[in-house]
Amino acid sequence: MNSFVEKLCCQNDDASSGDELWDADAVGLSHVGEAVHQALGRHHNHYHHKMWNVTSGKVVGSVHQTPMNMWGKSKEPKKNNDDWFPEKLAEIIGRAERWVDIMSLGSPDGRFMTHFKAALEKLAEKSKSKTSEDAIIVRLLFGNIAGMPVNCDAVIKALTKDIPTDANMKVWVGAWRKGFSWNHAKLIAVDGVFLHTGGHNLWDKHYLENNPVHDLSIELEGAVARDGHRFANHQWDFIEKKQRTFIGGFVDKCLPDAMPTVLKTRVTVSEWPVGTADIFPPKFAKQLVANTSNYTQRRVSVQGTQKTVDRGAPIITIGRLGTMVFRHRSSDDAIIAMINSSQKIIRLVLQDIGPVTIPGTKKALPGLKWPKNYLSALGKAIYERGVDVEMVLSNPNSIPGGLKGTEANYGNGWSCVDVAAEIIKSIKKAHSEVDDGKLRAMVIDNLRICFVRHGKKTTYKDGKTIGLHSKHFIVDDVATYIGSQNLYMCDLAEWGVVIDSEDEVKKIKSDYFDPMWKDSYTGEDVDVQAVMDGLKIDRDGEERWLQTLQHNDAQHMMPHGNSEYLCVNEAELIDATVSASAGNDEPQAKGNETDAGDKPANDNKGEVTPASSSDSPESTTPEKTKDDPESSPEKTPENNITKAEDDAQQDPTCGALCGIGDSLKLGECMKPVA
Numbered sequence: 001m002n003s004f005v006e007k008l009c010c011q012n013d014d015a016s017s018g019d020e021l022w023d024a025d026a027v028g029l030s031h032v033g034e035a036v037h038q039a040l041g042r043h044h045n046h047y048h049h050k051m052w053n054v055t056s057g058k059v060v061g062s063v064h065q066t067p068m069n070m071w072g073k074s075k076e077p078k079k080n081n082d083d084w085f086p087e088k089l090a091e092i093i094g095r096a097e098r099w100v101d102i103m104s105l106g107s108p109d110g111r112f113m114t115h116f117k118a119a120l121e122k123l124a125e126k127s128k129s130k131t132s133e134d135a136i137i138v139r140l141l142f143g144n145i146a147g148m149p150v151n152c153d154a155v156i157k158a159l160t161k162d163i164p165t166d167a168n169m170k171v172w173v174g175a176w177r178k179g180f181s182w183n184h185a186k187l188i189a190v191d192g193v194f195l196h197t198g199g200h201n202l203w204d205k206h207y208l209e210n211n212p213v214h215d216l217s218i219e220l221e222g223a224v225a226r227d228g229h230r231f232a233n234h235q236w237d238f239i240e241k242k243q244r245t246f247i248g249g250f251v252d253k254c255l256p257d258a259m260p261t262v263l264k265t266r267v268t269v270s271e272w273p274v275g276t277a278d279i280f281p282p283k284f285a286k287q288l289v290a291n292t293s294n295y296t297q298r299r300v301s302v303q304g305t306q307k308t309v310d311r312g313a314p315i316i317t318i319g320r321l322g323t324m325v326f327r328h329r330s331s332d333d334a335i336i337a338m339i340n341s342s343q344k345i346i347r348l349v350l351q352d353i354g355p356v357t358i359p360g361t362k363k364a365l366p367g368l369k370w371p372k373n374y375l376s377a378l379g380k381a382i383y384e385r386g387v388d389v390e391m392v393l394s395n396p397n398s399i400p401g402g403l404k405g406t407e408a409n410y411g412n413g414w415s416c417v418d419v420a421a422e423i424i425k426s427i428k429k430a431h432s433e434v435d436d437g438k439l440r441a442m443v444i445d446n447l448r449i450c451f452v453r454h455g456k457k458t459t460y461k462d463g464k465t466i467g468l469h470s471k472h473f474i475v476d477d478v479a480t481y482i483g484s485q486n487l488y489m490c491d492l493a494e495w496g497v498v499i500d501s502e503d504e505v506k507k508i509k510s511d512y513f514d515p516m517w518k519d520s521y522t523g524e525d526v527d528v529q530a531v532m533d534g535l536k537i538d539r540d541g542e543e544r545w546l547q548t549l550q551h552n553d554a555q556h557m558m559p560h561g562n563s564e565y566l567c568v569n570e571a572e573l574i575d576a577t578v579s580a581s582a583g584n585d586e587p588q589a590k591g592n593e594t595d596a597g598d599k600p601a602n603d604n605k606g607e608v609t610p611a612s613s614s615d616s617p618e619s620t621t622p623e624k625t626k627d628d629p630e631s632s633p634e635k636t637p638e639n640n641i642t643k644a645e646d647d648a649q650q651d652p653t654c655g656a657l658c659g660i661g662d663s664l665k666l667g668e669c670m671k672p673v674a
Contacts, residue, residue, distance in 0.1 A: 021045035023054040029314055032479035033500035035341035036316050036334045044330040050234055051319045051330040057195065057224030058312030059504050062511045063482070064088065064198065064217045066207050071515035074455040082208055083111065085200070090115035092188055092196050092219070094122045097292040099284060101189040101232040102140045107155045110204025117159050120171065127168035136169040139281045141235055143182030143492070144175035144266050149259070152270040165273040172281040174239045174269040181322030183235060184492035185484045186217070189228030191294040192286050195220040197228065197497060198482050199471045205401030206408060211460045213400045213410050213467035214452060216349070216512060218482045220315070224497065227317040229284035231495050238324055239267040240280045313501035322493045331485055331494055332373070338475045338498070339377035345388040346381065347513055348473040352393060354414035354422070355489045355541060359405065362413065364541035370422050374487050379426035382446045391449045392520050393419065395458050398467030410467030412488060416449040416525035421534035423447065428535060436532060443528045453520040471496065474509055478502045
């Protein structure tokens, strides 16, 4: 960030405050894990246990990849090839004895909805043996995409329609948006013990029909699951805080969930059973699940003492809350630290790394840029340390399941040459004296980029290109990231895990990256001369100073699936897409943009005092912290959103100048499938 702009817009917003934090579980980490830990402890110490943590967990079986069993084969996926996936998610949900958190971009549909509904019915039956104090809690939280709100009422009715209202279970469905930021994390956390997270959305036609998109998630057990619950807590805190304002309450009570609004902040929540469940769900704390058999079975009694069962591999959970906080994007810095720590090789499997383009063009949407921070880190690794970079990308504009281009679109439109040129361009910018011969050698020797393929082919048999949605990378074959965060420009709430175990990484690489790379890499996707010729091309979108895009702009080319729980005007989408492609200005919003929730709540839930003494500016030495910050189930939410951050967040001038999280407040506006 430009230092002048930083001083102008972001005063006193550096969470480090000079008091570096050391997590007590950060023992025995690899050089990659330790680099991540140091970056987070130094720059995001106030967000420990909120957006990041060093913990542990056991990897359960092989990674969950869809479509399954495709590498090394030329055949199309069989019918019902991946029906196992929603069944597996439902099975994890059905293990719950006390608490379930489900987070995704959008609500489940099709077979996902069918299996989730069955899982909740199983929990309702299980709840009959529980006391009222031990009611099963289910919280489902989604992104309230600009212009396409989630109909929380419809979702909760579909999930609970066959469950008796006297079941000892309570369910909440919520969604939020702030500016062009919303939830994009994908996780299921159960009883503080079971966790499923990664890149998968919950959309039938994207994964279970013809021409499915490739994606990756992972199942874990152990303490790592508690971090998933905690991350959900903070988003629920935001929903409650905003809905308790006058305008937030009015919108909730007087406007249907499905009705789009011009408000910059929109939160919705529905509860079940109505009249019995509170309006807002309780907050997770480990004490609430401590007596469940799921939790207690992780401990065994040894001669009258308690000994923890095998903790599994070291794991660092990393996340970001988008525009909920003014400046801090913990996972961005963690990812850069991973790249900067590399000594040998970085392997990446990504949907894309270039910004969203206007359909049918090589022109980025106005205000969108290539992620210079990631590109510079990759270029530095290649130039200064001779690191190899291998990258698999989605074929541009891939559409699964017979959907329309306005419903799904994987791959932002860039070629592998474009990506290679931007990485090499970052080297030339940092080292202007480097000659073209050396740059060419780096493209040949160190940089290998390709589109995803089956048996060396980029298309399915019907000619439709193969899409990729994974967010996965491996550094030096000792640490790997699996989660929801794309590396292209966006500013959403994200979450994922860094598994810091050479043994576990070896298994994941063998199961996923190696067969994908063998099928996909041919050497034909990057031409050295084309890369060199492309170094002078400006691929960034037009500058948009002192303004942010309208909500309708987010809707123009938003591939949103065809879920009945999303409300969108198809004709407006098509008209807006044509207009944007023609280079016209964005359509005007139908009313003045006002924020429903920037007035402070009366319950003081927007401000908290950091729990650890290391968060105090007076502290000058690192503090060793435990894995579990909860000492008791607090009635007051643990909220990391300060009023100063919250008020500054909606200033479009500050947002445009700062480029928060290396982006404007556009969010991932054209790609909810990302």
